[in-house]
Amino acid sequence: MTSDTIKFYTDESKMFVATDCIVFGFDDGELKLLIFKRRVAPKKGDWSLIGSFVKEDEDVEHAAKRVLKEITGLDNVFFEQSYTYGKADRDDGARCISVAQFALIRIDDYDRKLTEKHGAYWYKLEDLPSLVLDHDKMVIDALNKLRQRAKHQPIGFELLPEKFTIPQLQSLYEAIFQKSLDPGNFRKKVLSFEVLEKLNEKDKSSSKRGAFYYRFNHDNYQKLLESGYNFEIL
Template identity: 45%
Template sequence: MMKYTGQSRFLVAVDCIIFGFDGENFKILLIQRGFAPEKQKWSLMGGFIQPEESLEVGAQRVLKQLTGLEGVYLEQINAFSEPSRDPVERTIAVPYFALIDIQKYQAQLSSDYHAEWFLLNERPQLIFDHEQMVEMAKMRLRYKAALHPILFELLPEKFTLPQLQTLYEKLYDTTFDKRNFSRKVLSTGLLVRQPDKDKENSRKGAFYFKLDKEKYYDNFQAFLKFIPNPEKFLL
């Protein structure tokens, strides 16, 4: 096999920033690292790219190993390539953020990695440059969610408008006007109201909604305005 001469060989890894929503809180899934260096410390789920894999295929494999889930939303963010980022060997890391409906994953989570959900804003200190990866992923998600209906990937099949508003408020660390938010969301035509209500959180109850999947996929790249003055959250 022909190779380029006089060139160094580097390792390439993928790291998955796994976001979830439990109906009340925005969370991140972390694992305890099982080997040195930084053994037993909290980390993103990651792995080295195999010779036959693309970056995305490698990220999908890593995610399936941890959650058992396939077909999960994944999006690549900027690579991390500082020569000293990994003390063992020169490794370029390509992070992906994933959006998971926590209710789907519960029974499938692998016990091999001692994974645990943490509140996004109360997570433990992470190894290497994983903190910067999480912050970059959070900013990318804020940017994307301000323009596209991406956060629906975090919701169960049936959800209420208060749950949806809470999801957006937790991501942006702010409070939105209830009437304006509901009006804007319903005006998209993406939601189908169901006949039943969630009566656990109020006497009157809140109607459940389902996502119109056909309209959702048709309009996934459409410009939406769920978030007032989104530019203030994107800096």
Template identity: 60%
Template sequence: MKKHSYGKGEKIYVAIDCIIFGFDNGTLKLLLFQRRVDPFRGDWSLIGSFVRPNENSSDAAKRILKEITGLSNIYMKELRAYTDVDRDPGARCISIGQYALIRIDDHDEKLAEKHGAKWFPIDELPPLVLDHEIMVEDALKRLRAKAQFYPIGFELLPKKFTMPQLERLYAVIFQKDFDSRNFRKKLLSLGILEKLDEKDKTTSKKGAYLFRFNRSKYSSKEKKGFSIPIFKNREIL
């Protein structure tokens, strides 16, 4: 087959930047690393890489996540492309943002440390390079919109969790407190949570009952369409 060429067009790089969220000790966190190349060597950055010639953007994002966390088959969605001409002083570079949700307990901590990666509470982030702070804010907005229609606890909470842990997750994402009794009632009304005959007694002698998500029931509801009934004003991106 004859190969065709577009001539001597200028080189433009395509990068993937991953906004990796985790939830730990009641805090929403973001995985960052110190940049190892110029410009901005040593500054804090989202975890990313250039797209290789044999990859599409999704494959590149999966490779990056696997290299840094050791995880595959995790929740990851494309955010948007960042195309400002002067966004990167190193070269003309378009970046495609991908946001991911992982269970911190599941990732390979030593592998992340090997790459210089570190978890930061979302409200205690260091200054980030380039337009990465904009990417993080965009990802948070998308996460809040998604959380109104998708039980994000699937990806961020342990497989067994307490109702206070679930409520805390939503509280830190939306930066607001919920009425505990109302929150519990409405989440249970969805029919996607299973109460277990086990308790978490790490915070009190009485303990709190553990729950887990029922994926089959959620999948059934997802196909029909539903929303999580704890939000009055919906924000859809």
């Protein structure tokens, strides 16, 4: 911000800008959300999304990265802007606009001790307590946006470990869309994209026969994406 800009805007009213992160994780066949107890008044101690005010010298995107790093210990987190919430009465503390971001992390990757230090906990979506301000709406909006993205792009791989089975992948999509999928049709569909590499290794935790592990081929995916390929799964 230049001195001229400050001079021109001195007569205008000021307001706060915040970023709130809807952090999704996948664990034991369940889609979960990371929330914590609000640390500032008003509504201090109530359940809240993880967020922060945007500092005067930082971009909104950098503020989101900072928040995610502080809470999870992770640098390379997939996140995408959801919506901006700007109702005049949305925050009792002050006039504040919030730019929401939804993030996807592998639940086994994050720093558990760091997260617990900040008082953050994973909740199943169906067990979520009521959240402060308009955070409940932020979660609903972000989940709908996640579902729209997951229909057309293999965004779900951001939630899976490096190697996974087709049943595990199906379980993830069933959790995202809250519906059962036909195993045969799902397998045929995802393999047709040619973005999965079959590994010479099996997961035998659920059956003696076991299921082959796969991994996501980012290079193939990027080439197909640039060619305009349609990854519609459902």
